Amino acid sequence: MSTVVWHGGRILQQGDNVISPLNHGFTVGDGVYETVSVRGGRPFALTRHLARLQDALVRTGLGKYNDEALDAGIAAVLEAGEGRVGRLRITLTSGIGVAGLQRTAGPLTMTIVGTEATRMATCKAIRVPWRRNEYSPLVGIKTTSSGGNALMFAYAAARGADEAILANTEGDLCEAISANVFVEMDGQVLTPPIASGCLPGVARGLAVEWGAAAGLPVRIADPGELRYDDVAGRVAGRSASIAITSATRGLQQVTVFDGVDVVPGPTLGKLKTLWEQRADAEPDPPIA
Numbered sequence: 001m002s003t004v005v006w007h008g009g010r011i012l013q014q015g016d017n018v019i020s021p022l023n024h025g026f027t028v029g030d031g032v033y034e035t036v037s038v039r040g041g042r043p044f045a046l047t048r049h050l051a052r053l054q055d056a057l058v059r060t061g062l063g064k065y066n067d068e069a070l071d072a073g074i075a076a077v078l079e080a081g082e083g084r085v086g087r088l089r090i091t092l093t094s095g096i097g098v099a100g101l102q103r104t105a106g107p108l109t110m111t112i113v114g115t116e117a118t119r120m121a122t123c124k125a126i127r128v129p130w131r132r133n134e135y136s137p138l139v140g141i142k143t144t145s146s147g148g149n150a151l152m153f154a155y156a157a158a159r160g161a162d163e164a165i166l167a168n169t170e171g172d173l174c175e176a177i178s179a180n181v182f183v184e185m186d187g188q189v190l191t192p193p194i195a196s197g198c199l200p201g202v203a204r205g206l207a208v209e210w211g212a213a214a215g216l217p218v219r220i221a222d223p224g225e226l227r228y229d230d231v232a233g234r235v236a237g238r239s240a241s242i243a244i245t246s247a248t249r250g251l252q253q254v255t256v257f258d259g260v261d262v263v264p265g266p267t268l269g270k271l272k273t274l275w276e277q278r279a280d281a282e283p284d285p286p287i288a
Contacts, residue, residue: 004080004114006073011080023109025093028101029145031109032056033091037117037247042283043074043088044247048202051287053090056141062108065092069110077114086117087248093144123244124256125176126161127232128152132174134197142199149177163244165257167228168197174228176244180204182251183231184265185240188217195223203245203275209288210278211271218271232258241265243272251275 005012012018025031034053037044050070057063070090078085091113095106130152138145156164156177165181168174175181175198182191182204191208192198211218234240235257241264242254251272253264278285 004077004085006077006080006112006114007110009069009072011076018111019109020096022096022098023093024095024097024103025091025109025144027097027099029143029147030060030097030101030103031091031093031144032060032062033089033142033144035142035247036088036090037250038078038085038087038114039279039283041078041083043078044279044283045202045206045285046074047284048205048287049090049247052142052200052202053092056143057092059141060138060143062092062094065108065110070112073110073112077112081114084116085114087115089113089115091144117248119249120162120252122255123163123249123252124161125163125165125242125244125254126156126159126258128155128164128166130166132166132168132197134168134170134174134195136197139197140194140199152177160259161256163254165232165242165254170224171228172196172224173226173231174198176246179244179246179249182207182218182243182245182268182271183226183240184243184268185231185234187267188219189265189267189271190219190221190226192226193220193223196226201245201247203247203250205288206278206285207245207251207271207275210274214274216267216271216274218267235262236260238263241268243268245275250279 034049091111093109094103095109097104163176166174174196180201245251
């Protein structure tokens with residue numbers, strides 16, 4: 001299957017023009033997006049993804065998306081993909097603007113892209129020399145201003161990893177480049193709080209909700225409870241385990257961290273199995 005692109009109310013053909021060179025999503029990265037996994041032909045947890053998308057639009061002052069257009073676009077991409085779409089990327093930008101940073105009052109630009117998706121079984125991660133800024137005006141938002149993330153991905157890939165685990169400016173464990181982080185240690189599984197600067201991930205939220213409901217010792221850590229260097233040291237000493245969560249990865253245990261084999265976490269293994277079972281049974285879990 002080739003990539004399926006919906007824009008301007010229709011499925012585009014190869015060679016069609018898509019985005020104006022004056023679009024602020026292109027010139028200054030002024031936009032937001034959501035990546036949605038497609039499971040069994042249906043967008044998974046779409047209600048939660050769209051709620052987060054609308055929150056991002058409000059926080060960035062971009063307004064509100066067109067519900068009917070978005071629904072039609074998703075349906076068109078899935079139909080054109082003929083059952084092979086595994087991932088949707090919904091992108092909204094502030095539209096065509098003047099040179100510089102000032103926005104115009106034009107309509108939002110909406111693009112929906114469908115691609116196939118191969119889910120890796122595990123993750124190899126690395127530390128990077130950069131930190132997530134928990135004080136950024138874009139903290140916790142999936143923004144098209146992602147040049148820093150692309151740089152970190154290149155850094156990780158050059159060292160044989162497919163993710164990077166980040167600290168924030170205070171030295172607390174924060175998140176991965178494009179995923180959330182869970183740590184198993186001392187008989188419990190913890191994920192950094194939103195105050196750390198991490199994205200309020202859909203898969204992260206479901207892992208916490210479903211795990212707690214099943215009686216697993218899973219919870220959101222207190223601020224400052226997960227120190228970056230302490231966690232890294234415990235993982236290297238084989239007294240802690242790490243996993244990541246994202247819409248497209250689900251829950252994956254990290255098997256290699258900074259070039260050292262990681263001991264799989266037994267509770268993380270149970271949480272992964274539970275997550276997959278619940279995701280298969282509930283294609284659009286309601287917002288708690």
